[in-house]
Amino acid sequence: MKIAFIGYGNVGAPLADHLQRAGHQVSLAANDPNSESVKKALARNPDLQIVEPKVAVGDAEVVFLATPFQINETALKGVADEIKGKILVDCTNPIGPKLSHGLNSVQSGSEMIQALVPDTRVVKAFSIYGFENFENSSYPGFNVKPGMMYCGDDAAAKKFVGGLIEQLGWEPLDVGGLAQALHLEHMTLLWVRMVRVSKHSPHTVWAMLTR
Ligand SMILES: NC(=O)c1ccc[n+]([C@@H]2O[C@H](COP(=O)([O-])OP(=O)(O)OC[C@H]3O[C@@H](n4cnc5c(N)ncnc54)[C@H](OP(=O)(O)O)[C@@H]3O)[C@@H](O)[C@H]2O)c1
Numbered sequence: 780m781k782i783a784f785i786g787y788g789n790v791g792a793p794l795a796d797h798l799q800r801a802g803h804q805v806s807l808a809a810n811d812p813n814s815e816s817v818k819k820a821l822a823r824n825p826d827l828q829i830v831e832p833k834v835a836v837g838d839a840e841v842v843f844l845a846t847p848f849q850i851n852e853t854a855l856k857g858v859a860d861e862i863k864g865k866i867l868v869d870c871t872n873p874i875g876p877k878l879s880h881g882l883n884s885v886q887s888g889s890e891m892i893q894a895l896v897p898d899t900r901v902v903k904a905f906s907i908y909g910f911e912n913f914e915n916s917s918y919p920g921f922n923v924k925p926g927m928m929y930c931g932d933d934a935a936a937k938k939f940v941g942g943l944i945e946q947l948g949w950e951p952l953d954v955g956g957l958a959q960a961l962h963l964e965h966m967t968l969l970w971v972r973m974v975r976v977s978k979h980s981p982h983t984v985w986a987m988l989t990r
Contacts, residue, residue, distance in 0.1 A: 783808050783839035785832065785854050789910035790870050791845030792820040794947070797913075799826055801946045808835035808842075808858070837861035841939070843905075845870040848881055848888055855896050863898040866936040868943075869960075870905045872967045878976070880964060889930075889960035902931035902940040903960040907967050909974060911981040916948040918984065924950040925984035928966070930959040952987055 780803045784791045787807045799805040806828040809817050820827055828835075836842055836858040846854050848871045855862065873881025873888040882888060889903040905913060907928055918925050927949035931937045941951035954963065966985075973979045 780804070780841060781839045782806070782841045782843065783830070783835040784843045784845060785836070785858070786844060786846035786870075787820045787827075788816050788845065790905065790913055791843060792816070792823055793910065793914040794843060794845070794870070794905060795820060795827055796824040797947050798943065799824055804828070806830040806835040806839065808832035832858050833861050836865070839865065841866045841868060841943075842899075843868045843870060844892070845905075847871075848873045851888075851892060852895055855892070859896065862896055865899055866933075866939060867892070867896065867899040867901045868905065868940055869901055869903045872906055872964055874968070874971075878968055878972055880961075880968065884961065884965070887957070887960035887964055889957055889964075893932075893957060900931065900933035900936035901957060902929055902933070902936050903957065903963055904929035904940050904944060907963055908970055908984055909981050912984055918982075921986070923986040923988065924948065926950045926952045926987050928952045928954045928963055928985075930954045930957055930963060932957045950987065 782803050782805045784795045785808045787795055795805045809829050812829045842865050869889045869892055875881040889901055893901040927944045944951040974981050
């Protein structure tokens with residue numbers, strides 16, 4: 780599968796690395812092929828391809844968005860034609876002052892993105908934990924896998940992203956339509972406050988027990 784990354788920093792680079800090693804053809808949509816984040820991503824995995832954004836996105840079947848939330852609009856506008864019809868995996872989170880929801884909990888970031896690029900199939904995933912867990916999703920010694928909650932309105936896109944989640948070692952937990960993204964974004968804030976403020980271990984994830 781051809782996968783392009785818009786944003787390949789703390790979150791994007793380890794996901795791109797693992798997906799390439801899992802057998803996908805992964806490109807970084809790079810405005811500046813000499814940027815620090817390109818260099819760091821290549822140091823992690825020299826087999827990642829560095830490609831001009833329009834070409835990377837145009838070629839890809841799936842596009843990951845892992846940029847600071849406030850630049851999403853600019854980044855997506857630059858590839859507005861190329862991204863049409865693609866699965867767009869939204870890893871971003873709108874964060875406001877004092878770790879509040881960046882859109883005042885009125886609309887989710889993912890729904891805002893869907894409105895910006897209406898012809899894409901947005902799936903929110905790989906967003907609810909800190910990057911440490913994207914670097915290493917292994918939780919040995921437990922009899923459940925760490926859960927990755929994800930949501931979206933397009934069933935086929937979600938099924939596909941669920942497969943990627945599983946490939947990267949997570950239990951895919953489909954929590955419903957894209958309207959659920961608001962709740963996932965609040966879960967992120969919960970995790971961030973617990974870990975970055977209250978100093979729980981960053982190697983903390985959720986798992987689902989059902990009976
Ligand atoms: N950090 C976490 O633990 C974490 C966890 C879950 C979700 N998130 C969310 O994931 C997103 C990324 O966070 P991060 O920590 O990975 O950020 P980061 O390390 O700062 O990386 C941001 C990436 O975005 C790229 N970028 C910046 N401006 C751009 C532009 N105008 N056009 C295209 N690309 C641009 C940067 O590339 P250049 O350096 O080349 O400009 C870099 O590759 C955020 O929305 C965040 O809320 C973060």
